[in-house]
Amino acid sequence: MPNAPSVPQETVSQQSAESQRGFLGAIAKVAPTLFVLAVMGGGWLAVHEINTGGQSEVEESVAEEVAIPDSLTLPAGKIKAAKFETVPAQMQVVKHVHTIPGRIRYDETRHVDVKAPMDGILAEVFVTPGEHVESGQLLAVLRSPEIGQARAEILKRQNQREIAEQLFQRELSLAKNLEQMSAMLDQGVSVDEIENAFSNRTLGSYRQGILSSYAKMQLSSELLDMIEPLANSGSVSGRSVRERQAERQMAETEFRTARDQATFAANQAKLNAEAKLSEADRQLNLAWQSVETLLGYKEDRATAVLSNEEALSRLEVRAPFAGSVESRAFANDERVSRGDSLIVLANTDSLYVAASIRESDWSAVSLDQGTAVSVLVPALDDRVFEAQIRYFGREVQADTNSVPLVAKIENSEGLLRPGMFVRVTIPIGDAREALSVKPESVVQHENQSFVFVDEGGGTFKRVDVSTGHVSDDWIEVTNGLQPGLAVVTKGAFLLKSELLLQGEGE
Missing domain, CATH: 1.20.5 (Single alpha-helices involved in coiled-coils or other helix-helix interfaces)
Incomplete structure (x- = not known):
């Protein structure tokens, strides 16, 4: 390839x-x-x-x-078992209230710390804490030389007053006798008759001065009366008559002068004696007040024993009012100093409620004295008492930005004790009428408040409502409800459960 x-x-x-x-x-x-x-x-x-x-x-x-219906119908058996109750929606007087914390306090006018008025020995104490005492009851006996000196001052002032009283009575008697003698002198009564009338009555040095001048005046008058007829017959010269007339006039002048001087001196002596008696009374009263200040009560001046040396240094401490002994600080024969607290005495028949009005509640300061407020005591199973406002503080406390509120509360049952925590409900604003229902009628689901209206025949309709002010007895309804509708109270929560179950079933 x-x-x-x-x-x-x-x-x-x-x-x-x-x-x-x-x-x-x-x-x-x-x-x-x-x-x-x-x-x-x-x-x-x-x-x-x-x-x-x-x-x-x-x-x-x-x-x-869709799943939650607005009404439901229950069978007769369930209605009978549930025992529903209804209250018509109605107009009620509502008033906005606010609840603030407070404490029970003593009434300061009925809470006294009985202190030792001077240094001494607490010889005897006759009461124990918790014991009830009556006003004026003997609490303790204190022995002190200071009270002895104060009582000795009373004895001294009593003696001075007795001397002043005797002097005043003497001057008063002299002035009275002198006045009566002056009346006899005006009538021309003889010296012998006057001497006989006042032989056993006091005239003092006024007797010699007035009576001697009066005797000279009477003698000169008698001589003048004897010589005047002789002058008419020529047996006595006119010069002798004029000499006798001059002697009588001089005797009368001397008598009137002595009489006026005696009257003035007697009145002055009486006024001086009266002034000294008044001063002696004042000094004696001051001595008694000094003793009563040390004692702390008024001693019966008529029955007080001042002659006994042992009684002079005895100071009896007595209860200033009826109440209970809160505490006792010393035992018998203990030495105490001035100002030491011997016994704390309190009367709790009425007490004070102290609270503070915060800045957000200052509108309540417009409340008048005597306005009723309710006081809830948690320690007594939330029992509610009524109190009357006594006063509001005018100064705002800088640390709390609030003003104090004090109300007076009666404690005749003896259940309330100072220091108890309470809740004070105070009214704020003016009262007004509003459509209201019972608090147990209003139920909620998913932040929506509603009530159930009984339409009869076992049918209950859910009605959404808007609420306003709430009190212990009523809830204000601002929207969603008409007056007169029969609103379920007892059983409202059961109807809510049935409504929700019915919605889930659908």
């Missing part, structure tokens, strides 16, 4: 390169078309997927909405 002619290697390489260049060129020509087709295909697939998924969600949502 003849051999084929040989092809040079260089020629083969050139042919292979030309073939590759031709293939790449063909690809380059169709590549843009392929890219466009690929993009269009991908977009179509994406749009198809979106449309398919959205339609599926809408169908599911529609299916779910």
Whole structure:
């Protein structure tokens, strides 16, 4: 077989390169078309997927909405077993309220720390913590020289008053006797008769001055009366008569002067004695007040024993009001200093509720004193008490940005104790009428509130509602319900369960 002619290697390489260049060129020509087709295909697939998924969600949502009916009918057996109860939707007075935390506190006017008024020895203590005491009951006995000195001051002032009283009575008697004597002098009674009338009555130094001048005046009058007839007959000169007349006039002037001076001096002495008696009374009263300040109560001044030296230093500590002994700090025969707390006494028949109104609740500050608020006590099984607002603080506390609220609460049963945590419900805003239903009537599903209306014949209709203010007794309905409809209270949750089960079954 003849051999084929040989092809040079260089020629083969050139042919292979030309073939590759031709293939790449063909690809380059169709590549843009392929890219466009690929993009269009991908977009179509994406749009198809979106449309398919959205339609599926809408169908599911529609299916779910359809699955939950808006009413249901129950057989008579279930209705009898459930014992449904209804209350008509009705207009009720509603008021916005807010609940804030608080604490029970002592009434400061009925919580007293009985302290030692002076240094001394606590001789006896007659009460123990928890014991009830009456107002004025003896709590303890303190012995101190300070109270002894205060009582000794009373004795001193009593003696000074007795002296002032005696002086005043003497001056009063002198003035009275002098007045009576002046009346006799005006009548021209003789000196002897006056002396006899006032022989046993006090006239002091006024007796000599007035009676001596009065006697001289009477003597001069008698001499003048005797000489005047002689002057008419010529037996006595006219000069002698004029001399006697002058002597009588001088005696009368001296008498009137002595009488006026005596009257003025007697009145002045009486006024001075009265002033000294008043000053003695004031000093004695101040001494008693000093003792009563140390005692802490008013002592019976008529029966107080001041003559006994042992009783002088005895200080009785008595209860300022009826209450219970909260604590006792000292035992018998202990030394105490001024200001030491001996006994803490409290009356808890009424207490205070202290709370704070936050910045968001400042609208409540417009509440008046005496407004009623409800106080819930968790420690007493959520029992609710009523309290009356006593006052609001006017200063905002910088650390809490709030103002204090204090209300007075009665504690006649003795259940409340200071320090208890409470919840205070305060009204905010004005009361108004609104359509309302019972709180147990409103149920929820998927963030939608609704009630069930009894349409009769075992049929109950679901009615979606919007609610407003909530209280313990009523819930305000702002939309979706008409007054007078019979709204299910007891059994509303059971109807919700039946409605959901019925929807799942469909």
